[in-house]
Amino acid sequence: MSTILEVRNATKHFGGLTAVSDVSFDVPEGSIVGLIGPNGAGKTTTFNLITGNYKADLGTIRFQGKELVGMRTHKIVQLGIARTFQNIRLFQQLTAVENVLAGRHCRTKGGLLGAMLRTPGARREEEAAVERAISELAFVNLGDRSLELAKNLAYGQQRRLEIARALATDPKLVILDEPAGGMNEQETDDLVELIWKIQERGVTVLLIEHDMSLVMRVCEQIVVLEYGERIAAGSPSEVQNDPKVIEAYLGTEEV
Amino acid sequence: MSRKLLVGYLVAAAILAVSPFMMDAYELDVLNSVGLYALLALSLNLILGDAGLFNMGHAAFYAVGAYTAAILNTRFEIPILWALPICGLAAALFAALVARPVIHLRGDYLLIVTIGMGEIVRIALVNDVFGLTGGANGIFGIARPEIFGHRVKTPVDFFVLIWGAVAVTVFLFHRLEQSRFGRALNYLREDPVAAEGSGVNTARYKLVAFALGAGWAGMAGAIYAGKMRTISPESFNFWESVVLFLIVILGGAGSIPGVLLGSFLVVALPEMFRGFATARMLVFGLVMMVMMVVRREGLLPIRTVRFRTKDVKRAEAAPKDVKGAEVAR
Numbered sequence: 001m002s003t004i005l006e007v008r009n010a011t012k013h014f015g016g017l018t019a020v021s022d023v024s025f026d027v028p029e030g031s032i033v034g035l036i037g038p039n040g041a042g043k044t045t046t047f048n049l050i051t052g053n054y055k056a057d058l059g060t061i062r063f064q065g066k067e068l069v070g071m072r073t074h075k076i077v078q079l080g081i082a083r084t085f086q087n088i089r090l091f092q093q094l095t096a097v098e099n100v101l102a103g104r105h106c107r108t109k110g111g112l113l114g115a116m117l118r119t120p121g122a123r124r125e126e127e128a129a130v131e132r133a134i135s136e137l138a139f140v141n142l143g144d145r146s147l148e149l150a151k152n153l154a155y156g157q158q159r160r161l162e163i164a165r166a167l168a169t170d171p172k173l174v175i176l177d178e179p180a181g182g183m184n185e186q187e188t189d190d191l192v193e194l195i196w197k198i199q200e201r202g203v204t205v206l207l208i209e210h211d212m213s214l215v216m217r218v219c220e221q222i223v224v225l226e227y228g229e230r231i232a233a234g235s236p237s238e239v240q241n242d243p244k245v246i247e248a249y250l251g252t253e254e255v
Numbered sequence: 256m257s258r259k260l261l262v263g264y265l266v267a268a269a270i271l272a273v274s275p276f277m278m279d280a281y282e283l284d285v286l287n288s289v290g291l292y293a294l295l296a297l298s299l300n301l302i303l304g305d306a307g308l309f310n311m312g313h314a315a316f317y318a319v320g321a322y323t324a325a326i327l328n329t330r331f332e333i334p335i336l337w338a339l340p341i342c343g344l345a346a347a348l349f350a351a352l353v354a355r356p357v358i359h360l361r362g363d364y365l366l367i368v369t370i371g372m373g374e375i376v377r378i379a380l381v382n383d384v385f386g387l388t389g390g391a392n393g394i395f396g397i398a399r400p401e402i403f404g405h406r407v408k409t410p411v412d413f414f415v416l417i418w419g420a421v422a423v424t425v426f427l428f429h430r431l432e433q434s435r436f437g438r439a440l441n442y443l444r445e446d447p448v449a450a451e452g453s454g455v456n457t458a459r460y461k462l463v464a465f466a467l468g469a470g471w472a473g474m475a476g477a478i479y480a481g482k483m484r485t486i487s488p489e490s491f492n493f494w495e496s497v498v499l500f501l502i503v504i505l506g507g508a509g510s511i512p513g514v515l516l517g518s519f520l521v522v523a524l525p526e527m528f529r530g531f532a533t534a535r536m537l538v539f540g541l542v543m544m545v546m547m548v549v550r551r552e553g554l555l556p557i558r559t560v561r562f563r564t565k566d567v568k569r570a571e572a573a574p575k576d577v578k579g580a581e582v583a584r
Contacts, residue, residue, distance in 0.1 A: 051452065077454035085452070091445035098561055101435075102442050106454030108435055112467065115434030116427045126434065130566035135577045143574070146567060147560075167577070169454050201577065 004029040004173055004204050005081075009059035010049055012042075019045040021228040022059070027173065032195060032205040034219035036212075036239075038248060042228040043208045044086055047175055050206075051083050052076045063173070078106045082166035083175040086208070088158050092151040096142060096161055099150050100133035103168025136164040140194060156187040163194065167203070174198060176207040180214050192218055216240070224248065260557060263512060264425070271418055275411045283410040285526045290417035291479055293518035296502040297424050297511065298471035303500065304509035305437065306464040307444030308358075309366035312373030313472055313499045318380060318491035319346040320473025324480040325394040326387050335400040335481035339474050346473025347466040354465040358458065373496050380488040393487025400481040413482055420478060421515075424471070428511055429559070438561040440464050444509075498522075505546055507553025516555050 005027035012020040020042040027033045035043050048054040050061055052073040061068040068076055082103065091099050108129055114122035137146050140160040145153060150161060159179055166174050179195075180188045188211060195218050198205055209215045215222065215236070222239045224232040232242040239245055275283060299313045320342040327333040327341065357368045383390035400407045400416065407416050431437050439460045442450035451457045480486050498521060506517020528535040546554070 053448070053452070072456075073451045074454050074456045077452065082454075083452055085449065089446050089449035089452070091442055091449065093445060093558075094441060095560055097567055098438060098441070101438055101562060102450065102453040102455065105435060105439060105442075110435040112431070112436055112463075115431050115436050118430055122434070126563070127566050127569070129435070130562055131570040131575060132577070134567065134570035135575050138574060139577050143571075146571065147564075165453055 002029050003027065004064060005050070005206070006062040007046070007050070007059070008061070010046065010056045010061060011058035012045055012049055012054055013057055018228050020049065020056075020225075023225065023228070023230045024059075025223045025230065025233055027204060027206055028221070029172075029204055030199065030202065031220045032199055032207070032218050034215045034222045035206065035208045035225065036210075036215055036222060037225035037231075040227075041225040043225055044177055045228075046225070047083065047177055047206075047208065050076075051081060051175065074106065077169055077171075080170070080172035081175065082169040082171035082173075084159070084162040084166055084177055084179060086177040086181065088155075088162060090150040090158055090161060090165075093149060095147050095149055096137060096153065096164075097130065097133050097146040099161055100136050100164045100168045101129055103136070103165040104129040104132060107168075107170055133164075133168060136168045137161075139167065139197070140164040141190070156183050156190075159183065159191075160194065163198075167198065167201075171203055173204045173206060176205065176209075178208050178210060180209055180211045188214055257559070260512060260559070267515070268422070275414055280410045283414055285523055287410060287413050287417050287482070288526075289519050289522045290414075290421050291475060291482075292499070292502060292522045293421050293515055294417070294424055294475040294478070295472050296499050296506070296514045296518050297421075297428060298468045298475065299499045300468075300503050300509065300511070300514045301428070301431075301440070301471070302464050302468035303503050304507075304514070305432070305440040305444065306461060307508075308461060308464065309362055310369045310465070310468070311366050311496050311500055312369035312371070312376075313468070314491040314493070314495035315373040315376035316346045316350055316469035316472040317476040317479070317495070318376055318488070319349045319469075320476025321480040321486050321491070322380065322388055322394070322476075323473065324477035325397050325486050328397050328480070329394055330387075332398075335398065335477055336402065339477050342477035343470040343474040346476065347470030350469030351462055351466045354462060358461045358465065370493065370496070373491075373493060377488050377491055377493075380491070388488075391488060393485060393490075395485040397480050397484045397486070399484065400478075407481070417478060417482075420475075425511055425515070432511070432559055433561055433563055436460075436463075441509075441561055501543065505543065505553060507556035510553065510555055510557045511559075512557050513553050513555035517553070520554070 003026045008024045010020055010023045023046060037043050049056045052071050056069045063079055063081060066079060108125050110122045110125050134146060137143050140163050142157060142160055153161060180191055183191060192214060195205055219236060222236055223230060224239055224245050226248045231244045231248060232239050274286060295317055302308050302310045323342040323345040324335055324338045327338040328335055353372055360368060380388045381391045407413060439455050442455055443457055443460055447457050502517040502521045503514055507513025525535055525539055
């Protein structure tokens, strides 16, 4: 399996705080990789480095061989990396279908004149974009909520809507930041199914999650961060038995 | 566009169509003012209402358009209406140029910067920049516009010209709303981080929104120059920017019918109550205060969805999977 994303020695400081320190890991194409670690370990910062929300101070991040450091976020999305946010960032006042259409933006071209004159080309593109948005809503099981405002959706539905928006960008890699956050057991089970369905589409998945049962179930590989550093990486069973990981999560045993 | 809205527009158009026969020259002139402000407020609505960029210097773009028209007309004898696209372009270019370094600013910061920009433009005009703007006296002797050899001069002529322009603007802007471009502006307003993260080039769209809104204001400025025949810096002072800002917020930011209603209320109502002399501004101020307390979303906050419902219905009637293949129901 080839590597789709390659993070090498990524480092990010905020003033005196080193949020991410010399972190390296690979994401194999077509896999599901989990990034875990205690609160404040630098997981979300790592995601933000990949998606261009922050710029790495040191290190390289390559996506299919292309250097991402210094690239603007929308360009990275165009390359094929889409994301969801830890604290849901939907366009709350807009309908579900409009939210998903945001993802289609970078795959369509319609400009000012086409819109004002409503040219046949612009019409066709618009129809195709809406069609795709509806399909994505159905894919995340929100097919019947297309005209609902995002803010009126239940929490779990909002999380799924964010995933639909990300998938609408035709990503090769989708980055999910705590997709199960705030979900109940049933919703989490549905999410697991959804993540597998995403993988079936040929999309690589990188996720941060605190729900260990979910991580251990879906992830093929796991990277563990603590205090901004990578302390372990490997398959779920390897990571689970790693003494450093156990220490990070449970603390050391008094002797 | 919903049927209700369409009916609303038709009723408004019908009332406007008969008003030249019912009104005297003064009343018609007030209505023409309303139309000009509506044009300007609609252009500001793109920036402030749709993209959520706090621009409190819109009069500057209006001024650039008006002065471009006046200079082209008085020095090069280019007819006003021919100059219209050039005026729009000049204002758009000017906006793109001044907005480029400050467009990343948010909310209140951008507001302050645009106030400063508006003032600089006004003062530059007063100081007769490049010896072209005629200083504090401004430019006079602008020729009246001409359409197909017909000289536009009576209030009725201007009524047709101005409200015709408003109608075209409303039509085009509604189309713009329901497009990829219109949606991009909305994403920007709702959450710029999420917009960028969804693949929208936010910096570019902010700039385009600014330039387009400014360009439209520039064209309105050209019409204004043709109507007044004399323009001076005082026509483009800070208060004008404030009034336009007010119209958009009071009418309903992002709502085209709201902005139209706002223009009417803010421009025509004080004229209608001229009899009450000074008390009218007091009432006007009070209304603004009450409005912002009890109805912050504006008078007519009609949010039109940014897609064609027809498209959604069609897609839902024939569902496809994400790879585009038909799905059996």
